[in-house]
Amino acid sequence: MTMTRRELLGAVGMTAGSAAMYYAMASLGHAQDSTYQGRISLTGEPTNGRRVLVLGAGLAGMTAALELRDAGYDVQVLEYREKAGGRCWTLRSGDTYTDIDGVTQNVDFEDGNYINPGPWRIPYNHHGVLDYCKRLGVRLEPFIQKNHNAYLHRSDAFGGEPQRFRHVATDYRGHVAELLAKATNQGMLDAEVTEADRETLINSLRTFGHLNDDNAYVESDRTSQYRGYAREAGGGRDGAPVPSEPMDFETLLQSDLWRWLSEAETTSHQNAIFQPVGGMDMIAQAFAREVDDLITYNARVISMIQNGDTVTVQYEDRENGGDPVEMTADWCVCTIPFSILGQMDHNLPSAKAQVVDTMYYEGAIKFGLEFNRRFWEEDDSIYGGITYTDLPISLISYPSTDYFSDGKGVLLGGYVWGANAYQFNAMQPDEAVRWAVEYGSRIHPQYPEEFSSGVCVSWHKVPWTLGCYGIWQDKERDYAGVVEMGPDDRIVLAGEHLSYLPAWMEGAILSSLDAIAQLHVRATDSGAGE
């Protein structure tokens, strides 16, 4: 009989722990695999019009542009920004970023340092993103999601002292295994576990939780191999390691630190997980190398009208001003976030318009903090990974690249959702950074001494998305009608928000592939049109 960790927790009645796991899974990273089936094949000539307008040059828009162009369409892309990529974006030394309220931040990082204000990790099962990376020559490296030597921290636990992940994880597992072994031996699980299985269960708990022969989780050589020794093994004199003492169960349970133990265990966060070498926008740059000649930048689309067998789009030229420019095509792939599409002049069918209008956008803020040296590596032996905290910054993530390098290093100094994100959003960037530095200093006392410069991106202030990602009011009810290209439609909608992998690049790409597959069927259908 095998038991999952969840069942173990359930068996000892720790429903709070399971609730925390569910909470973790229900947040941004839904535990979803991808249905990507390999490179799309759009065969046949587009006989019902080959002119396609793609609105937005994020990953959804560029995927559509690349594939439709290859299939023989005459593609043009309109993009609000001065560059391609949309949310797939990196801020590097020398870059500037201007919020919707006109506040500009200069990224003063040392050469080569960067922060990804949006996407930062690619799960191994996001087959679409990974395939495009391979096709377009984007080099990937491991993203360290789980680091046993990073910290778990709550202000009201252990006097505010951060605890090493390996201590909390090993001790929690050990104590739970001990309790379960006790319960089994005391006959409390007789109804659930057959007599034959009881012994197997106890044996498995000894292995799983590192219990001794009396089924107790105690200070020992064995437990120290997992949680770490009080004095590590050495050579020569005083070489013998000194075992460390586990935390007692009650303190650990009450500390609440166990709530983060399964963060890295959804299929969207398990090893292996990747990042592009040099910043997430390496993906955007790779797409742009393919389709840059199709993109008109600084084009703010203001209307999108389908009538019979054409689509007419108007945009403002943000650089040169003047009257709106009008363009007409046979088909249109619109990847503009609904937060903005809802404000445009369009004549989408009312059922779709209704969803466009009611989808709201979640907020989030990320901080990139640069420090004079990599003190997390030099002083704390933390190489990549994430420290979780109940402070309003939520987490600190250490760079998964350039380990052991001299010079300055950049931390993700906070990644915040909900009530705290809204409050950070209402601050000016320098003020928000000041708070992020304050909170981080409670975990890493080196902060005040070593802090060099910081930037933050609050997604409700990003002028071209007005939010982080789209939330459906009632997805079960409305989804099918919105992603479907109706028989009278010349416009098909695509983007992260039109997928069951919301707030993942994979969702943007899969949505786009499905959209152009529908478009292609219509454009090549010899029975249609007339």
Add this chain to the structure above:
Amino acid sequence: MISKTTTLVAGVAIAMTGLAAIAQEPDQDGTSEFRTFDPVAGELLNFAGSGDLAQTGGEAVYGAVCAGCHMPDGAGAQGAGVYPSLVENDLLAAPSYPIYLILEGQGAMPPLGGIMDDQQVADVVNYIRSSFGNDFNGEWGEATAEDVGETRQ
């Protein structure tokens, strides 16, 4: 969204009493946790609500959340899309519309009923209806916490 329960409200109230005490004497008795700067009294309410908003009163709630997009002067902002201006905005005349939008969200705006209690929503509604060149509270009446509670249902 987490719906507001009495326990959560009580949690906020307790957090605020504690902070008010610190705010009077930052640092002097060694109780301040602040390591890198000395916050002024109002700032201590920032992030004090753990999941909720600790600020009370229309102006403070507006400054802590709404000002981020609608701007401190209520003028809104424009990018690829816009955040509507609240200045001299007739849509704010009757309290019901802003109450509904704050609770339910729309477009870029997320529902905020999960982080504000009924009184906070009523207060911020009355604040925007009497600021930025608006003066609707007299003629149209003020929003009450009860109005907000009814809209929630």
